[in-house]
Amino acid sequence: VVVDEFRWGGMENTGATTMNGDAVFDAHAAIDHDLDGLIAHELAHQWFGNLVTCNSWEHLWLNEGFATLSEGLWLEHRDGRAAYQGFLWNRLQGVIEEDTDPTAPGMASKRYENPEEIFGKPADPYSKGALVLHAIRAKLGDDLFFEAVAEYLRRHAGNPVETDQFRRVLEDVSGESFDRFFWQWVTRAGVPRLRVETSWTDSDSFDGGTLNLNIEQLQPIDGDSPAFALDLPVYIRETSGASVRTSVRIDTRAAEATFPMRQRPAFVAIDPELAIVADIETVRPGDWALAQAEHGPTVAARARAASQLTETGDNASARLLSNIARDEAEHDAVRIAAVRSLIERGETGMLGAIAMGRVEPASFRAAFAEALADLPDLASDERLGDWLERAARSDRALTVQGAALIALAKTDPARAHPIALYFSETDAHADRLRRAAVEALAKTRGEHTLDTLLALTGSDTHFRTRVAAIEALPKVAPDNTAPVRVLLQDLVGNRLGAVSHAAIDALVELGDREATSTLRQARENARSDHDRWRLDTAIKALENQAN
Numbered sequence: 064v065v066v067d068e069f070r071w072g073g074m075e076n077t078g079a080t081t082m083n084g085d086a087v088f089d090a091h092a093a094i095d096h097d098l099d100g101l102i103a104h105e106l107a108h109q110w111f112g113n114l115v116t117c118n119s120w121e122h123l124w125l126n127e128g129f130a131t132l133s134e135g136l137w138l139e140h141r142d143g144r145a146a147y148q149g150f151l152w153n154r155l156q157g158v159i160e161e162d163t164d165p166t167a168p169g170m171a172s173k174r175y176e177n178p179e180e181i182f183g184k185p186a187d188p189y190s191k192g193a194l195v196l197h198a199i200r201a202k203l204g205d206d207l208f209f210e211a212v213a214e215y216l217r218r219h220a221g222n223p224v225e226t227d228q229f230r231r232v233l234e235d236v237s238g239e240s241f242d243r244f245f246w247q248w249v250t251r252a253g254v255p256r257l258r259v260e261t262s263w264t265d266s267d268s269f270d271g272g273t274l275n276l277n278i279e280q281l282q283p284i285d286g287d288s289p290a291f292a293l294d295l296p297v298y299i300r301e302t303s304g305a306s307v308r309t310s311v312r313i314d315t316r317a318a319e320a321t322f323p324m325r326q327r328p329a330f331v332a333i334d335p336e337l338a339i340v341a342d343i344e345t346v347r348p349g350d351w352a353l354a355q356a357e358h359g360p361t362v363a364a365r366a367r368a369a370s371q372l373t374e375t376g377d378n379a380s381a382r383l384l385s386n387i388a389r390d391e392a393e394h395d396a397v398r399i400a401a402v403r404s405l406i407e408r409g410e411t412g413m414l415g416a417i418a419m420g421r422v423e424p425a426s427f428r429a430a431f432a433e434a435l436a437d438l439p440d441l442a443s444d445e446r447l448g449d450w451l452e453r454a455a456r457s458d459r460a461l462t463v464q465g466a467a468l469i470a471l472a473k474t475d476p477a478r479a480h481p482i483a484l485y486f487s488e489t490d491a492h493a494d495r496l497r498r499a500a501v502e503a504l505a506k507t508r509g510e511h512t513l514d515t516l517l518a519l520t521g522s523d524t525h526f527r528t529r530v531a532a533i534e535a536l537p538k539v540a541p542d543n544t545a546p547v548r549v550l551l552q553d554l555v556g557n558r559l560g561a562v563s564h565a566a567i568d569a570l571v572e573l574g575d576r577e578a579t580s581t582l583r584q585a586r587e588n589a590r591s592d593h594d595r596w597r598l599d600t601a602i603k604a605l606e607n608q609a610n
């Protein structure tokens with residue numbers, strides 16, 4: 064059922080998922096968009112969330128982890144294993160970036176003031192939940208994993224569940240203990256940060272030599288956060304093309320392993336299947352890095368190698384990165400890892416050449432535009448600025464237009480500003496151009512920025528654009544806050560929760576102490592515990608700013 068102005072992407076009501084109005088597409092929007100991920104996610108909730116339901120918010124990952132994994136499982140079914148791998152790789156990058164504080168609440172934790180915190184916390188029940196379930200799948204193999212999942216649903220159908228009940232099913236079906244695994248990846252916050260050095264030593268005494276692995280856990284280790292215990296998968300590709308899979312056990316800060324071999328390998332990939340939810344940095348001989356980026360057995364292995372080819376002054380690796388970036392048969396995740404390495408190396412000439420070629424498909428073009436936003440000096444190759452401007456003005460895919468405009472706003476604000484003003488008056492599916500304009504204006508801050516944003520907070524604007532415009536106001540109006548404050552205080556009582564919450568947050572960001580009385584009054588009329596909690600948090604934040 065499609066509901067206009069529905070705040071979330073979807074809601075898994077039993078037997079009838081609610082989706083917001085953006086789920087209705089025209090042909091233009093369908094160029095680079097489909098609803099398969101959302102539909103797979105909400106459909107999975109009919110089992111994980113509805114047939115069995117987490118007993119309290121602490122166990123939300125049992126709902127959202129399975130629903131998110133199901134998006135990947137659908138991709139695997141529709142597009143093959145590489146698509147599943149790419150999905151997991153992208154999710155892992157988010158977890159590596161966010162889940163950094165070992166003292167924060169873990170994925171399954173009783174520590175929260177309001178359920179809303181759990182949906183956005185660093186130990187993310189969506190992405191980390193899906194990756195943990197994938198790690199269990201990798202550990203057990205498909206037969207046992209899916210048998211355990213079916214048993215979990217059978218045993219608890221129609222009942223609330225907690226994390227321990229899922230663990231017990233896994234243990235019953237597999238005969239293995241999952242006690243430590245769950246403590247490390249579900250209860251405890253943070254993921255292992257591993258540095259793995261691989262090297263080769265020729266032997267004096269026999270034909271061949273030794274492959275050496277030095278593994279170190281770099282995250283802080285103490286009594287509360289001991290070293291992780293894990294079996295690190297190692298994939299060895301021989302020059303003949305044959306491969307060997309093995310693993311190294313590590314349960315202390317550092318570990319070493321050696322493998323005598325008849326010949327020096329072509330390359331050695333660490334955890335190519337993403338069986339371990341961890342941040343893995345690899346140090347290895349240059350030729351192994353090149354060979355893995357080109358011939359690694361999985362998307363994750365190739366993306367990991369490409370993302371680590373960042374040392375400058377080496378032509379062979381720059382050429383390889385450029386070839387990977389252009390390779391339309393390669394997964395977007397690997398191609399973008401190559402683009403990002405070229406950006407980090409400052410290879411603007413090569414990036415300009417890529418922009419002049421065929422930049423397909425649209426999903427890659429959008430990611431390419433987004434990556435260019437991180438280029439420190441766009442002007443050093445004028446082809447890049449030209450490409451971004453052309454993509455913003457006339458690309459046939461809306462996502463590309465939006466990403467290109469935002470990248471241009473960051474790298475060349477004067478050039479982006481007139482396009483942003485034009486987009487602020489242009490209709491598109493899900494109001495995506497106007498929303499991109501708001502994000503761009505927050506960066507360009509040129510003529511008419513404040514008037515344009517104020518106008519977009521009105522009730523005739525798409526509600527997501529309104530929210531974006533409200534969020535942008537404190538950033539563009541530091542010296543001219545009077546009209547902004549009046550407007551924001553007025554919006555606190557808005558009938559749309561998303562609009563009201565954005566206004567509350569913006570008042571806090573402006574540090575508007577005079578707003579406290581408006582917020583107190585709104586608290587008296589609050590429609591839900593959730594709204595009351597938002598207002599209490601905001602009032603407290605403003606009072607703390609005053610002290």
Ligand SMILES: [Zn+2]
Nearest residue numbers: 104108127130
């Ligand atoms: Zn969900």
